Structure formats: structure tokens, C-alpha cells
Amino acid sequence: MTTRRDFLTQTTAAGIWALNAGTSSGGSKAAHAGVVQTVLGPLDASKLGFTLTHEHICRSSLNVFGDRANAVAKAVDKLKEARDAGVETVVDVTPFDVERDIRFGEEISRKSGMQIVACTGQHFFAPASFNERTVEEITETFIREIEQGIEDTDIKAGVIKVAARSGTMTPAEEKVFRAAARASKATGIPVQTHTNSSERGGEAQAAIFEAEGLNPARVSLGHSNDTDDMDYLTDLARRGYTLGMDHAFWGLDPGATLPWQRRVECIKQLVDAGFVERLFLSNDWVLGDVERDKVNPDGLLYTTRKTIPYLKQIGVSQRDIRAIKVENPKRFFSRSCGGGDGQGRKARRDQGR
Numbered sequence: 001m002t003t004r005r006d007f008l009t010q011t012t013a014a015g016i017w018a019l020n021a022g023t024s025s026g027g028s029k030a031a032h033a034g035v036v037q038t039v040l041g042p043l044d045a046s047k048l049g050f051t052l053t054h055e056h057i058c059r060s061s062l063n064v065f066g067d068r069a070n071a072v073a074k075a076v077d078k079l080k081e082a083r084d085a086g087v088e089t090v091v092d093v094t095p096f097d098v099e100r101d102i103r104f105g106e107e108i109s110r111k112s113g114m115q116i117v118a119c120t121g122q123h124f125f126a127p128a129s130f131n132e133r134t135v136e137e138i139t140e141t142f143i144r145e146i147e148q149g150i151e152d153t154d155i156k157a158g159v160i161k162v163a164a165r166s167g168t169m170t171p172a173e174e175k176v177f178r179a180a181a182r183a184s185k186a187t188g189i190p191v192q193t194h195t196n197s198s199e200r201g202g203e204a205q206a207a208i209f210e211a212e213g214l215n216p217a218r219v220s221l222g223h224s225n226d227t228d229d230m231d232y233l234t235d236l237a238r239r240g241y242t243l244g245m246d247h248a249f250w251g252l253d254p255g256a257t258l259p260w261q262r263r264v265e266c267i268k269q270l271v272d273a274g275f276v277e278r279l280f281l282s283n284d285w286v287l288g289d290v291e292r293d294k295v296n297p298d299g300l301l302y303t304t305r306k307t308i309p310y311l312k313q314i315g316v317s318q319r320d321i322r323a324i325k326v327e328n329p330k331r332f333f334s335r336s337c338g339g340g341d342g343q344g345r346k347a348r349r350d351q352g353r
């Protein structure tokens, strides 16, 4: 998402970060493989069902909706619509510096019946002073939100979201990506990224993850259908990365260079090339983004109303569509074996070197 930051939000974000930046105590509870943390608690991964993997709904956007009750009502409406269309889980990739409001997420999940997975991590809107933090400090904060809770709740993150603006990583972004890799290895929680695919940004991200020894199977590179460069996409899929094909409707934007149909056709090409297990579907919809809703009135439903019907029309099988919308998220968001259970503490000790 590309919402402009304002001073108030940055101040709030800084406050939240300061709250979280205390020492992480370790002492993690056992991490259960096959379990996904949602805003309403742990869920067996087999119950995720049809999952939209990259959306922004855990934000109260009070400036748009007037008051919180109104924001809750609007969000619950949208989520119920999506449930009626068959969506069972939404992964929310809104970290602290893009107006995350975890209690809002908990409330709208409870009232709509939509399962929501929340994230820790960092977008690129954090105050500049954050760039002075060490990789170890950032890692600690991510692990804290995974093992203890987000903001001052016990609601735990089920995914780590990190973002880089371009094809080249800034030093600050590189630290955040290294921290994501270390937190993922320590806890078994997967990583999702914001990627500038038109600049082949996934390559620089992959280089950092691989230098940190993170298994590519634990990483999804978001916004991968902002490009139709099949050499770039197939290379990353072959290396084991999951490609977030979450920008179909972004092709409706007047400034977009790739039309939405082309963005969906890339999914078919990847399926045909044997990479059905390396794909996610989503919208990168932003609750309260009024301008965006004018471009795409279908919002969160674009996947079910446009993307999936078009995939069927161009010959992607029902079975492959099910793999992308159900089986891939089930495998990816399950907490992996080898993380947690005290290994987080060991990893944190090792980072002290």
C-alpha cells in the first residue's frame, strides 16, 4: 500500500514501537507445527480454507469513517461479503507503521466470522530514527510480537511482513529484512514481503534471505504480478519462493502499465510451467482507501469476481485454483517445525556475537 504518512501516525507508531522495544524475555511457549496464530487465537492450519494472503483491514481509518463504530460496521460488512463469496481467512499484512490497530482486527474478526491472521514486521514508513536500530533490536521486536503479543495485547502475529521500495535495498531496509529472516528462523513463522517487481526487487530480497540461511519455502514475495517478466518470476519460483499474485486489480489503475488480464495470465503461465505450488492469490485491498475503491468497486471481492473466473476462462483447472487458494496457504502459514521451542532463545543468543 502507498498511503501517505502523516505526523500523527508516525508519532503513534513511534509510541507503539517504544512500548514493544523493551527486552524480549524469551521463554517462548511451545510453537506448534501445523498451527496458525489468528487474532482470535491459535487455529489448526487445516481450518484456514480459502485464504486471501495479502490485505489491509486491521486499521481503523478513523479519518475516513468518522468514528470507530462506523469503521467496525464498514469492515464487518466487507468481511461478511467476502465470507459469502467463500473466503474463510484473510491475512492482514499491516505492520505498526501503516496504522495497524490490532484490537480493531480482533473486533471485526469476531463480529464478521472471518478468520484473520495479523502480522509483525515493518513497512517503509517508520520514522527515520528507526534506521539507527540494530538488526538484533529489530529481531527482538518481531519475536516479541510473535511470541508475546502485539501492542499491549496477547494477540500474536502469524506472519512477518517486510517491505522494500525499489530493486535495490537501502541499508535500513536490509537490516529489517535480515531481522525478518532471523525472527522467522527463530520462531518458525513465515515472511511476506512488499516487492517492487517491475525492478526485479525479489532478487535483492532473496539474496538477503539466503545469506541469512532462511529457507525460501518460508518466504512469499508480494506484488509479483506487477511484472510479466517470466524469466524473473520462474527463476524465483524455481528457487522455492512463493509468488504473491496479489495485484490483479491494480492493473485497473490509470497509471498501471500492465492490464489486469495480463497480470492474471502470468498466473496461468506459472501453473503451466509447473509452479502451481508457488502461488498466492490476493488483492492488496486497503480498508478506508477511498480513491482505490473508486478504481475498483469490487474491493476485497476482486479475486472471486474477476481473477478466478478469468483463470477458469483461460484454462486453469478447478484443482489448480484450489491448490492456490487453499492448499498453498495451509502449507505456508503453518508454523514450521524447527522453530520456537527454545530455539528462538538460542538464536537470540547467537545474534549477540
Ligand SMILES: [Zn+2]
Residues within 6 Å of the ligand: 001, 054, 055, 056, 093, 194, 284
Ligand atoms: Zn500491501
